[in-house]
Amino acid sequence: MTNAPRHTALDALHRALGAMMTDFAGWDMPLRYGSERDEHVAVRTRAGLFDLSHMGEITLTGPQAGQALDYALVGNLSALAVGRARYTMICDAEGGILDDLIVYRLAEQEYMVVANASNAQVVLDALTERAAGFETAVRDDRDAYALIAVQGPASPGILKSVTDADLDGLKYYAGLPGTVAGVPALIARTGYTGEDGFELFVAPGDAEKLWQALTEAGADAGLVPCGLSCRDTLRLEAGMPLYGHELTTATTPFDAGLGRVVKFDKEGDFVGRAALEAAAERAASAPPRKLVGLVAQGRRVPRAGFAVTVGGEVVGEVTSGAPSPTLGKPIAIAYVDAAHAAPGTEGVAVDIRGAHEPYEVVALPFYKRTR
């Protein structure tokens, strides 16, 4: 994996905009264009435009595509209505999380699986192997799509001005094919920011035209280009897990407090079922650690890997941390021993380079938009 970084279809545009670029899962991606704090605030109050073309798309087609996904993933995808999307996970036989996914049912016999860039190959390989016994074809569509997201309270108005698609009829976690700014697109009402917003899957050759059209359409509403840095603080405030941080192969969905995505009542066996049933029982009877929110009383910022302590004893570990632009304080997500995981628990600290800084345990998320 010493290959040169990959570039999205919007690479030249990012450079023209003066983006600071960063390597992310083998892709050269915009980290920020100006101040990441300003970009964060724009998404919370107006709108932001993101290039997410590094995400990995995998398409399953055929009469048993749904059954294949029911077997390969923890969710009940054959029951998903055409035009709807579902947040789900793919686990190994021990119940460990290989990736978290969004699956769109595009047609009766067609699903699109969207994987994290860092796991796209693992997911593709696992789906190919697990679908082998089913009447379905697994297609690597990573190069077939560019992905542009417009997120924030002003995003519906901005998108409406460049499409005739029925956005009012498009619910959260739904997707429909349409035309945006003259470009064929799969329009999905999904996101990773905690705000209303859309993700637009388009042919890479159309990406620049779409980006420019959205930039113009959003100018009056205060839309700005946004990088991965603010995407991380936005999802952190919204309490959304990130693979490699809150979710790993050493974690089951139940450990992460996301057991609801595992559908034991679906028909047939699925990869990880037995291990996940045991994990569900463990989590219900004696949870070892719980995923909690931490809010700083001081100003020093906790980072992934820092120890959570009580009275000097280690009781947990930070998985993600950052200064929260919305709260104006450092925040973190951490796995903490169940005994210290209740909101309001006294005496919890984070070891920040040797100093035990006081933190308050809170319920996730830190931020929830008003609808």
Added chain:
Amino acid sequence: MSNPQQLRYTKEHEWLSATDENGVATVGITEFAANSLGDVVFAQLPETGATVTAGETCGELESTKSVSDLYAPVTGEVVEANQDVVDDPSLVNSAPFEGGWLFKVKITDEPADLLTADEYTAFAG
């Protein structure tokens, strides 16, 4: 971006002003460093009266993505830390060579390898 000619620089991306009549110089980080860090959200500066040693850490600057050590460009006694930056760390981003200065130090010794503006510009690229 341009690095002011009248300042001297270190490879840790700090700048040092000329000394005043009391042998006191002002220290900050360069615009290049501020841009690399991103939004600075917390500044831990050396305290007034503290002795700092050239090349050794004397504080830290925390940004959205990371924390960076602050190195003393010279040896001496800190005579003032910039309270404005402690109160509003974003000054480091908005005015790194001016209102975003970090501390003032009465120099007792300085390394021989401080860079001129042109040398630093070539170094930072």
